[in-house]
Amino acid sequence: MAGFQGARVSLTVIAVLIALWSAKAAYVFLAPLTLAIFVLALVWPAQKALQMHVPKVVAAAVTLVGATLVLALFGFAIVWASGAVWSNVAAQSERYQLLYQSVTGWLEKNGIVVGALWADGFNVNWMLRAVQQAFSRMSQFTSFLMVAVAYLLTGLIEVDAVEKRLDRFSLGSSAKIMLDTCRTTAKKLRTYIWVRTVISLLTGFCFGVVIYALDVPLAPQWAVIAFVLNYIPFIGPLIATILPTVFGLVQLGDPWTAFVLFSTLTVVQFVSGNYLEPVLSGGMLTLSPFVILASIFLWTFLWGIYGTFIGVPIAIAVASFAASSPSAAWLAALMGAEGPERDPDAIPEPPTTA
Secondary structure, eight states: OHHHHHHHHHHHHHHHHHHHHHHHHTHHHHHHHHHHHHHHHHHHHHHHHHTTTSOHHHHHHHHHHHHHHHHHHHHHHHHHHHHHHHHHHHHTHHHHHHHHHHHHHHHHHTTOOOOHHHHHHOOHHHHHHHHHHHHHGGGGHHHHHHHHHHHHHHHHHHHHHHHHHHHTSOTTSHHHHHHHHHHHHHHHHHHHHHHHHHHHHHHHHHHHHHHHHTTOSOHHHHHHHHHHHTTSTTHHHHHHHHHHHHHHHHHHOOHHHHHHHHHHHHHHHHHIIIIIHHHHHTTTTOOOHHHHHHHHHHHHHHHHHHHHHHHHHHHHHHHHHHHTOGGGHHHHHHTTOOSOOOOTTSOOOOOOOO
16 A cells, blocks of 8 residues: 555656656747636636627627737837836946946955956856846747737637536536636636736835935836836845845945835835735735745746746646645645635535445
8 A cells, every 4th residue: 555655656756857857848839828817717707797788709809909908018018118227227337337246345345255267257248148038039929929819819718618518417417516626726716916016016106215215226117127126025025125226325325224124115115015015915826935935936937037927827827726626635735825715505525434
């Protein structure tokens, strides 16, 4: 018996590794598909409401156009804000190089020796080239988004029919459980994006006000960057706090102002992340912080920048589906989610006897 259990665990680990390798290899197919499913879960209630007044095709077209416009506006804001900051940094690369040299010199005086290879090889021009290459890859998102929009359009047309087909099965069946779990997962994803959007808007606004009050240039752009990065739990807020602090230090040359800026932005992030977010989510999106960080790093490794943003929604979906199955409830518990999620109207299974 013990040998059987050990073999089962080994096979499970191998299956997970194969699935992750397949996800990385099939990025071109799976990444836009996951984006389409994620957006579909967000916009489906809007289309369902529209279908009560207009034909299904018209409702799908209106919903698709609305979702595309939101994504386009989101992308435009990112390009506008990052482009302005990039131009400013590129124009003052020498000042950033001097700042780096002064910081490394201070660290070495205090017994913290920077690696020779890193110290000799690093320079701001190298960093700028790396960032420029990252921005050039953003052009690849055009084809990525086109495929995702195609998936989304077909999904908007088909989802109602699929739901009706699955509803034909009796209560308690696997199809019924899967349909209920899909609805629960979609609800959680809508709650997640709503909470992150509200928190990101508040954080971005507060960042803009603080940066403007301290006379740091490009306050609106930094507010937009903070808004975008706040969609990435833990890592995004940290980056959104450090970047404007370094920028303000270089621009103003005043360490005290940079310290005040960093401290104030940290307080804003702490209040929004530890007080406002739990209140807004109502405990519905409970996940272990370790699972959140692991999901972000894992999907960033597999799918790059897109994986950074989609990692947490994927973890929410995995936890939701695991919680719906008694045999996988332990996985949901390890992830910090709630126990098995059952349809209250489902017919309970009869007890088994030895």
